[in-house]
Amino acid sequence: MLELEAISRSFRVGPAETQVLRGISLTLAAGEMASIMGGSGSGKTTLMNIIGLLDRPSEGAYRIRGEDVLAARPDALSGLRNRLIGFVFQSYLLLPRLNAWRNVALPLMYRGVAEGEARRRACEMLERVGLSHRTEHFPPQLSGGQRQRVAIARALVGEPAVLLADEPTGALDPTTSQEIMDLFLEMNAALGVLVLIITHDPGVAAQCRRRLVLEGGALAHDSARVPAPC
């Protein structure tokens, strides 16, 4: 599904060039459930941005379903993101002036789906994440856990192949955090969507079948390649 080959990314800040990712090679299959851990500044978000087509690597190759996606132009990338990828962020990033269903429907609107149809699908997805009674609420009227559910519904409404979550439980208490994690597991099982979760929480990582660890911009551990220590 996703093939990264010797991906490197360096940023230029003033005269100095810092290498954030160093030669990461990684293949993720459709329907996988994977976690990425690593210290702060190890390059997790940077890697996710590249996987999510928000950023381009300085070096290396990236193919989705065998297709080279690094050649695409910005608007084509927007289309690919819209159809293939769903994002969930630690800070939810809901639009405060749109109610829950309009937030969820946003990716469909950008796809040109008519409003009635978009609303129907958004409400359906809100029901799946357990918020059928909150479709008309505005983000400020929702709890943190509920907001993250809306964000997950938004990420999934377009039926993407990949769901990328950057510390999705980072701002939530342990109980809510577990509820959200259960939701990811359920969606992964029910929809067959590839889920990639960045987390600092070993408890969250442990629930993923595949676990990756970044250290200093390099892939230090991949549970699929090295047998986990007993």
Place this chain on the structure above:
Amino acid sequence: MLKQVMLEAVGNLLASRQRSILALVGIMVGAGAVIAMLAVGGIARNETLRQFRQMGTDTLLLRAESANGLGTLPQAVLEELPRTLPEVRQIAPFILGGGNAGHEGQVRSGTFLGVTEQFAAVARLTLAEGRFLSRHDRFEPFVVLGAGMARELSTPYARVRVGSQIRVGRYVFTVIGVLAESLQSPMMPADANQALFFSLANARRVISSPQLSWAVARLAPEADADAAAERIRAALAPAMREQSVQVQSARALIAGMQGQMRLFTLLLGAVGSIALVLGGVGVMNIMLVSIQERRREIGLRLAIGARRRDISTLFLAEAATLSVLGGVLGIGLGVAGALAFARMSGWAFSLSPEAIPVGAGVSVAVGVFFGFYPAVMASRLDPIVALRTE
């Protein structure tokens, strides 16, 4: 999609109300100024044209000039002109002076006009009561009063009317007519409303150093004013000796004033345009601030599949909403301003047909023009930079 875009634009503008109102006021004042300026220009133009219509565009004013000031027109030659020149229909020479007039203890200073019986017709004066001076009362002690002068000489107990006695210097004149109120013609050297009309013989008595320096002429309907002026000058020349005669035509005056009016309107339009540009800069400013504040939102929209064009549309919709709304309010403001001007000046209110479309169109164009740069800037944001914004 369009509905959602408009909905969001309005929502965002409402969310940052103070800033939106500031930009709105800028556009509104700009559009209002442009509209008011165009309308006021139109009102003033109509007013001058109306004055000329009152006076007649077929009018010529003659003035004799000598080396040391005003000269004297040859009355006999002048009065022959309607017969010798086919262009001239009527001509009325007059003496211009001034002094005090008294009635029942009221004393007012006014313009004294010594005229022939043609004057009322040539200058298009109408009478409110009585009659004008005639050929037969050249030597009678008669006077005709302008409307304003009659009003000012009236006392609560004795209104000036036909038969009233008016004292001028050592002489007493009997009022035989009072003129109806008239607009002052831009052509004439005096306002008929504030004048007292005497026969030429009587004027020579009441005016110190009287001189027959002026004449007003009406041309035949199809006559060319410039050619007629030339022929009149030529006809008078032999009798004028050292003196010369200045001929002013209403048409030339109108052309001059219209040029001035155009310049005036243009100037006012420029003032309005400056206000509009300031409004536009206001729009640009609030858009830039708004984009700065909403970088994460822009990043998110790009992440979930918005194309650059979707982002620029979002912000252009806000700019357009502001400028359309500002334009509509500006129309109200501009029309109100023009109405106030018309009321204060006492001129007839009219709305020049181009005022509203030009004002509204320009305001929308300005808003969109100034909204364009920020909108394009927003759409060019790098999604990861936008998302990383705190």
